[in-house]
Amino acid sequence: MSDIVFRNVTKRYGNTLAVDDASFTVNDNEFFCFFGPPLSGKSTILRLVLGLEQPDQGEILIGGKPVNSVSPAERNVAMVFQNLALFPHMSARDNMRFPLVERKVAEPEIEKRLADVAAKLHIGHILHKPPAQLSGGERQRVAIARALVRDPAAYLMDDPISALDARLREETRVELKRIQRELGKTLIYVTHDQEEAMSVADRMAILEHGRIRQIGAPAEIYDRPASAYVARMLGSPMMNILPSVHGASGIEAAEGTIRIADARAPAEAIEIGLRPEDIKVRPWTGKGTAEGRPAQVFEVEPLGGYTVVTLAAGQARLRALLRGQPDIRPDAMVAISCEPGRVHYFGQDGGAL
Ligand code: ADP
Secondary structure, eight states: OOOEEEEEEEEEETTEEEEEEEEEEEOTTOEEEEEOSTTSSHHHHHHHHHTSSOOSEEEEEETTEEOTTSOGGGSOEEEEOTTOOOOTTSOHHHHHHHHHHHTTOOHHHHHHHHHHHHHHTTOGGGTTSOGGGSOHHHHHHHHHHHHHTTOOSEEEEESTTTTSOHHHHHHHHHHHHHHHHHHTOEEEEEESOHHHHHHHOSEEEEEETTEEEEEEOHHHHHHSOSBHHHHHHSSSSOOEEEEEEEETTEEEETTTTEEEOOTTOOTTOOEEEEOGGGOEEEEOOSSOSTTOEEEEEEEEEEOSSEEEEEEEETTEEEEEEEESOOOOOTTOEEEEEOOGGGOEEEOTTSBBO
16 A cells, blocks of 8 residues: 555745645555646655655655654655766666665565666666766666666656656656556656646646645546636646626627627636637638637647647637648638537636536
């Protein structure tokens, strides 16, 4: 059992509430992500799990045991730091051996774990090299491998792959996900990259100013964000969120930008949210409103498999995500619409309705 539980945990630094009344459970064997902007409290949560910081209030449990007064060394959780410094004078192999030798693990067991982790991280061929002869990506993998060989109850990773270039980052996150599944270990992972969080996490927590705003599976949060804040945090391009007014024929956004014929639109809604992929864009025939509201194409970004179209409509700008490479030019008139079932409604406090 290596589930990790926070019960109403608060951590302050002076007047800063770094973690504000956080309660969550990271299940055994789960890939759990903390995602939020810089300074939202992600690293502090990791340090609290590790025992490098003490909560001002609340309780932390690892594997069912309260650990508030348990030292970091006794918590059996391993950290992979962002800039984890490998020992420069040691080969990759000796770097990986180090934590095991230190813990007096028997030699055959060391070799077994090394071979195991090296195979899973595809670093068998570079084990003889010192860090200086490794690429940045290889160094990161060795650093990850060094945490993995310890076989702890849970691993913590603080933005472990943000230093890699984009392509290697994509490869590495797939590998990490695969490794975590194969090892069947609890992994707590911090990232400020929404795509990374969504791609790796079984479940994720979204943070704002030290507060957990929503916890759930990525797809669940994406489809049913609890607030406008969370809705904006996931998805690229970002969800279009527009002020709305109720009219005779449904709900209308930003002075005629788009009209949603939704009889069930909640009366308290003051904003509507439209995912870019949910906005339908059709040629404007000049015939009126059956096909949607008129909009003018402001700019077109062809991205290969899909195209982002920025639209000027009414008083607002909207972004629509279209498949493939449609024949749409800047300044053209188009008709835009959105199915009522795809619309998100937000109330006075930003909460989803
Ligand atoms: P993140 O990891 O999301 O960037 P952090 O957990 O590092 O966020 O920081 C959360 C808040 O706590 C920030 O306002 C930060 O300035 C503050 N903070 C973090 N560590 C310390 C510290 N050692 N001393 C004072 N303030 C800190």
